[in-house]
Amino acid sequence: MKNFKKLSLIFSVFLITFFGEIAVNIACGGEVDPYDYYISYFHNNVEGNEYTPFAYNQMAYLNSEDDVASESEINSREWAKYLDVKEQDVHKIMYNVDSATSSKLAHYDGKLSELPDSLQKNTFIQGLEKHKAALKYYSFAKSCEPYAAINFDLWDPKPRDSTQMDIKAKEGLKLKELEKDDFLKLRYAYQAQRMFHYAGLHTDSKNVYDKFIKTNNTNSAVKGWALALYAGSIRRLGNPDESAFLFSKVFANNPERRVQAYKNYYYNSAPVNGALKYAKTNEEKANIWAINGFGNPNFNIESLNKVYQYEPKSELNGALLVREVNKLEQALIEANDIARISYSYYFSENNPKQRDSVKNINLKQLNLVRNFAVKLATEKKYPQPELGTLTAAYLSWMENKDFLASNYLAILNPDKLPEKLRDQYRITDLLIKAKNIKKGNPFNENDLLPTLKWLDEKRFAENETQVNDWANEDKRFSRTTRNFYQQILAPAYLKLGDTAKAALAMVKGDLESRTLKENSLFKNISYQTTSFWQQYLSPKSMQGLVVYKTKAAGSDLTAMLAKALNQFKNDDFYELYGTTYLRTHQYDKAVQMFAKVSPNYSYFNPENYYADDANSKLYANPFIQTINDFPKKYVSAKASITKKAFAAEMLRLQKLTVSDKTNAALYYFKMANAVYQTGYYGNSWFLISYDWSTYDNISPARYGYDVDYKKAQTAKTWYLKARALSTDPDFEAKCTFMLAKCAQKQIILNSKLNSFSYWDKDDVKFKNFIKANYNNPYFKELKLTYSKTPFYRVAAGDCSYLGDFIARK
Numbered sequence: 001m002k003n004f005k006k007l008s009l010i011f012s013v014f015l016i017t018f019f020g021e022i023a024v025n026i027a028c029g030g031e032v033d034p035y036d037y038y039i040s041y042f043h044n045n046v047e048g049n050e051y052t053p054f055a056y057n058q059m060a061y062l063n064s065e066d067d068v069a070s071e072s073e074i075n076s077r078e079w080a081k082y083l084d085v086k087e088q089d090v091h092k093i094m095y096n097v098d099s100a101t102s103s104k105l106a107h108y109d110g111k112l113s114e115l116p117d118s119l120q121k122n123t124f125i126q127g128l129e130k131h132k133a134a135l136k137y138y139s140f141a142k143s144c145e146p147y148a149a150i151n152f153d154l155w156d157p158k159p160r161d162s163t164q165m166d167i168k169a170k171e172g173l174k175l176k177e178l179e180k181d182d183f184l185k186l187r188y189a190y191q192a193q194r195m196f197h198y199a200g201l202h203t204d205s206k207n208v209y210d211k212f213i214k215t216n217n218t219n220s221a222v223k224g225w226a227l228a229l230y231a232g233s234i235r236r237l238g239n240p241d242e243s244a245f246l247f248s249k250v251f252a253n254n255p256e257r258r259v260q261a262y263k264n265y266y267y268n269s270a271p272v273n274g275a276l277k278y279a280k281t282n283e284e285k286a287n288i289w290a291i292n293g294f295g296n297p298n299f300n301i302e303s304l305n306k307v308y309q310y311e312p313k314s315e316l317n318g319a320l321l322v323r324e325v326n327k328l329e330q331a332l333i334e335a336n337d338i339a340r341i342s343y344s345y346y347f348s349e350n351n352p353k354q355r356d357s358v359k360n361i362n363l364k365q366l367n368l369v370r371n372f373a374v375k376l377a378t379e380k381k382y383p384q385p386e387l388g389t390l391t392a393a394y395l396s397w398m399e400n401k402d403f404l405a406s407n408y409l410a411i412l413n414p415d416k417l418p419e420k421l422r423d424q425y426r427i428t429d430l431l432i433k434a435k436n437i438k439k440g441n442p443f444n445e446n447d448l449l450p451t452l453k454w455l456d457e458k459r460f461a462e463n464e465t466q467v468n469d470w471a472n473e474d475k476r477f478s479r480t481t482r483n484f485y486q487q488i489l490a491p492a493y494l495k496l497g498d499t500a501k502a503a504l505a506m507v508k509g510d511l512e513s514r515t516l517k518e519n520s521l522f523k524n525i526s527y528q529t530t531s532f533w534q535q536y537l538s539p540k541s542m543q544g545l546v547v548y549k550t551k552a553a554g555s556d557l558t559a560m561l562a563k564a565l566n567q568f569k570n571d572d573f574y575e576l577y578g579t580t581y582l583r584t585h586q587y588d589k590a591v592q593m594f595a596k597v598s599p600n601y602s603y604f605n606p607e608n609y610y611a612d613d614a615n616s617k618l619y620a621n622p623f624i625q626t627i628n629d630f631p632k633k634y635v636s637a638k639a640s641i642t643k644k645a646f647a648a649e650m651l652r653l654q655k656l657t658v659s660d661k662t663n664a665a666l667y668y669f670k671m672a673n674a675v676y677q678t679g680y681y682g683n684s685w686f687l688i689s690y691d692w693s694t695y696d697n698i699s700p701a702r703y704g705y706d707v708d709y710k711k712a713q714t715a716k717t718w719y720l721k722a723r724a725l726s727t728d729p730d731f732e733a734k735c736t737f738m739l740a741k742c743a744q745k746q747i748i749l750n751s752k753l754n755s756f757s758y759w760d761k762d763d764v765k766f767k768n769f770i771k772a773n774y775n776n777p778y779f780k781e782l783k784l785t786y787s788k789t790p791f792y793r794v795a796a797g798d799c800s801y802l803g804d805f806i807a808r809k
Contacts, residue, residue, distance in 0.1 A: 034059035035472040038330035039483050041431060042394055043476045046424045047318030047387055052473075053259055054294035054319065056326035062259065064473055069255035074221045082183055083127035083134060090124040106142040110135050137184050140175060144168050144191050148198055162199035169195035169204070176212065186216045190226050202233035209233075224254035228261060235267070241274035245288065248275060252287040265291050286311035293320045299327060299365045304372055312381035321376065324369045325391060331362040332398055338494065338536065339486035339506065339528045363399065370395045386412055386421055394428045402435040423458070426451055427480055434484075437492040445489075445557045452557070455481045463512045478512045485509030486528070499536060500544030504561035506532050511564055521565075521572035533576060534690040535703045539584055542577045571601050578643060583688050583705035585675070585714060587651035594644035603642050606686055620684035622646060622677035623670060627798045629681040629741070646687055650674060665725035669735060672718035676738065679709050681745070697748055710749055716742035733786035737795050737802070740778035744801075747772050779805045 037059050044055035044063070055063040072095045073087075079094075080087035093105065104115070112120050112129045119125050128135040147165045172192035179185050189212035196205035209230040213223060231246035247268070250261035265275075272292045279285045286307045293303030304320045311317075370392050377388030393408035409432065414425045430451040437443050458477040486509040493502035506529040507521075517523050522530050537545075545565070552562035565573075578593030607616045619640030626633050641649070650671060657667045677684040680696050689709055693699075696710065707713040716739060723735035750772070783806060786792050796802055 032059065033472055035063075035475070036479055039333040039335055039487055040326060040329045041427055041480055041483065042322065042325045042329060042391075043420070043424060043427075043480070044322055044326055045476070046322055046390075046420050047315060047384065048420065050255070050315055051294070051319035054262065054323075056297075056323040056330075058297050058330065062262070065259060067256050067259050069258075071221070071225075071256040074256050078220060078222075079124070083124065083131060085123035085127040089122045093119075093122060093124045102142075106139070106145075108135070108139065133179060133181060133184055136175070137179075137187055140172065141187070141191060144172075144195060148194060160198055162201075165195040165199035166201060169193075169199070169201075169208075173208070173212075182216055182218045183220070186213065186218045186220055186222055189213050189216070190222050193226055193229055197229045197233060202236045206230060206233045206237065221254060221256065224250055224257060228254070228257055228264070231261075232264065235264075240268035241270045242278055244268040244270035244275040245278035245284075248279075248287045248291055249284065251291060252283070262291060262294065266295055282310040283314075286314055286316060290314075290316040290320060293323070297327075299324065301365070301368050301372065304369075308372070308376070308382075312379070313383060315383075317376065317382055318384065318387050321369070321373060321387065321391060324365075325394065328362065328366050328369065328395065328398065332359070332366065336487050336491045338490060338502070338532050339509075366395055366399060384418065384421065386417055390421060390424055390428065393432075394424075397428060397431050402432050405432050423477075426454065430455075430484065431488075434488055434492075437488055442496065443492070449557050449560065452481075452484075452560070455484070459512055460514055464514075475512070482509040482512075482526075490532075498544070499538070499541040500548060501558070501561065503533055503537060503541065503545060504548060504558075504565055508561050508564040511567075516567055519567070519569045521568040524568065531691075534579075537576065537580060538704055539577075539580045539586065539589070542580055545573075570596065571598050575601065575603070575643070578647065579688060582643060582647060582650075582678075583708065585650070587647045587654060590647035591644070591651055594647055597644070603644075604686055604690060606692065618686075620646075620677075620687055622674040622682065622684035622687060623649070624677070624683070625673055626677075626683075627737075627795055632681075632683040634683050641684075641687075643687055646674070646684075665722045665731065668718045668722035668725065669731070672715045672722060672735075672738065675708055675718070676712055676715035676742070679712050679715070679745070681741075685709070701749060710745065712742040712745045729786060730789040730791050733782060733789040733791040733795075736778050736782045736786060737791070737799075740776050740782060740802075743776050743778055744773065747776070774805065774808060776805075 034057060045052045049068055051068075053062055053064040053066065053068065057063040072091060076087050076091040076094060079085075079090045083090075097105065101119070105119075108115070108125075108128075110129050110132065112125065115125065128138055147161055147168060169192040172188045172195065176185050176188035176192065179188060189208055193205050193208040193213065196202070196208060209226055213226045213230075216223065227246060228250045231243045231250065234246060235243035244265050247261045247265040251258050251265065254261065272288060275288045276285060279288055289303045289306040289310070293300050293307065296303065301324070304317070304324060307314060307316050307320060373388040373391035373395065375388070376382050377385045377392065379385075382388070389408055389411050393405045393412075396402070396405035396408060405428070409425070409429060412425060414422050417425060430448060433447055433451075434443075455477060459475075459481045462475060462477045485505045490502040490505040490509070493499070493505060507525055510525040510529050522533075525533075548558060548562045549566055550562075551558050552566045553559065554562075574593050574596040578590045578597070581587070581590035581593060605617045605619060608618055609616070617637070618634045619637050621633075621635040621639055621641050623641070624633055624635070653667045653671050657664045657671075660667070674684075676682055678687045678689075679685060680689075680692070685692055688705055701707065701710045703709075708715065719735045719739050719742065723732050723739070726732050726735070747769070779802065782792065782802075796806055
């Protein structure tokens with residue numbers, strides 16, 4: 001029974017929050033962006049886009065599923081050259097016609113007059129009419145399509161017609177024998193090979209490649225596609241090592257099939273030495289090492305060194321080098337608390353010794369990569385040795401060796417660099433200039449202005465050309481700009497004590513486009529920036545922002561930041577401004593701020609996710625009185641009180657404590673009760689907070705308003721005043737009971753008491769926590785002084801926590 005009482009106490013204090021509360025909206029950001037989960041300033045396409053699908057991305061198997069070259073465009077180009085027709089006309093007929101037109105073309109016999117006018121004008125169709133052998137192949141290829149292009153449906157798989165594919169393959173071989181043109185002979189053989197392959201006849205498919213495709217002298221991408229089928233057949237015939245090697249050749253020579261070849265290489269599960277035993281040239285060996293480097297999410301200097309050893313001129317060196325730099329960024333660049341970009345940071349190692357050990361390992365790796373970069377630069381075997389120098393400069397900045405970084409950068413002439421390297425030079429130069437910013441020292445912010453304006457233009461252009469909003473892998477300049485403002489500039493302003501300018505930097509970092517969404521501040525900025533504004537800003541910082549808003553006409557960095565904020569309507573701004581005054585109990589000023597908000601402004605109301613849409617909104621009334629914190633006593637929309645009405649009523653009560661001394665005790669009690677209800681445990685928490693989490697009740701007080709939201713400090717002060725001014729024992733009992741609840745909140749937040757195992761009754765911290773709660777001085781006082789009052793009897797019956805205390809021997 002004794003242990004049961006202890007658990008009852010724990011449940012009453014902690015677990016109500018987890019299992020009994022209405023499921024309100026919990027504080028959280030969006031899902032982790034696989035292209036934006038660590039701080040990066042070194043663009044993964046700095047050496048070009050040739051291998052960006054294989055750029056470092058620990059959150060995704062591939063950085064992009066899209067090949068850098070288009071198979072359909074390559075095939076259309078080959079046909080256009082062969083028939084001397086327009087490439088776009090070939091592409092349209094082969095890949096962009098509707099099903100009805102495709103069906104009509106499948107039976108096209110060369111009679112142009114029988115086709116619609118739009119098709120008669122197509123130069124590819126005209127070319128087929130003139131070239132009867134090409135038309136014959138086209139008709140055969142169209143007849144193979146239904147068998148090769150069956151969509152795979154996991155839930156309703158449709159079996160391939162292997163019998164018909166066997167027939168089509170053999171028909172293709174016969175047609176090949178009748179054809180004299182190598183261009184068409186190759187394609188007939190390819191159609192036969194893939195029909196055999198899809199039919200599961202891998203020996204036949206292999207033989208077609210060996211006899212008819214491998215020996216064909218035509219220079220065509222089709223040979224690479226055929227090699228990919230051949231590699232697949234080799235795997236199914238029991239030789240994964242050779243299959244891996246062959247897929248590495250497709251990877252190297254067919255950029256339009258590179259992603260597929262990469263995947264198939266790894267489907268073989270062949271060790272690197274297994275594929276290497278088939279490699280005869282240095283180029284083949286380099287490609288195998290490169291694929292293994294692209295597939296390794298851990299530090300991998302070996303692949304980098306091997307590729308350089310075999311093919312120092314290959315672009316693979318640059319791609320792998322950048323990949324290692326990106327890994328080091330994830331390992332070494334720490335995100336600032338005010339703008340974390342990924343939940344992964346919240347689960348980082350907290351043991352200082354272990355953290356230092358890991359950091360030393362990472363720095364050792366950094367030196368290995370930098371040494372390689374310097375070798376790349378000095379030996380000048382690589383076509384762009386400047387990449388090595390630029391990498392060395394950036395890694396030196398990462399290591400906080402800004403002087404060394406500047407020396408490396410001084411070697412380069414940015415005007416003579418290719419565009420992507422020149423862009424990376426400017427970014428690295430900006431980071432080096434910001435060394436005083438990182439240290440929190442005073443700095444000349446206007447030295448940064450030209451580069452920041454350039455970054456603005458780069459990210460605006462990047463987003464104006466972005467076809468899909470979700471294609472975040474291409475938003476490199478947007479991430480760089482945001483990271484600089486939010487991870488370097490904003491924290492620097494905070495260290496200098498200028499929270500208002502930090503808030504400006506946070507907003508500026510988010511504005512990726514020139515156009516805005518609905519002109520609303522909180523609809524145009526990120527979750528991280530919104531949280532910073534709503535959690536960190538005080539009346540003083542809001543006053544600073546008002547001053548900065550007047551400086552937008554200037555030409556310095558302050559004006560640039562202020563212009564960003566002035567793009568928005570003022571409703572969100574003054575709603576937050578008023579909320580900061582609610583938090584500091586300056587209700588007269590809160591009323592003034594809320595008066596500046598539009599009458600039709602929609603104030604924040606949380607939602608009960610389990611309720612139907614019509615009843616999902618939760619509404620506050622902080623002036624109702626409750627004995628238990630759970631369940632929260634939410635009210636109807638009609639009975640609810642907005643922030644504006646709350647400020648006005650609290651101002652009225654404040655004034656009455658002075659003008660009506662006789663009833664001052666009652667006014668203080670009402671005010672205390674209201675601010676208690678605006679805390680974490682109350683029904684009106686969203687009058688001072690913008691989010692609510694099940695973990696808030698045990699996480700340390702962090703923000704200025706946590707003195708009330710978590711600790712109920714002002715409520716305690718006003719309950720004490722109310723009790724001191726009262727002569728009614730029953731009223732005093734109410735005040736004492738609420739004082740006990742306020743004291744309990746502070747016990748819960750005491751880190752020396754709450755870090756125990758909930759289920760280990762022998763845990764010393766557990767026992768100390770129980771002891772602290774049982775020794776709550778106000779419950780002792782309530783029992784000793786007010787046990788005869790009517791309120792005490794009601795509370796003892798309704799409050800399980802008080803019942804536990806009373807029953808304790």
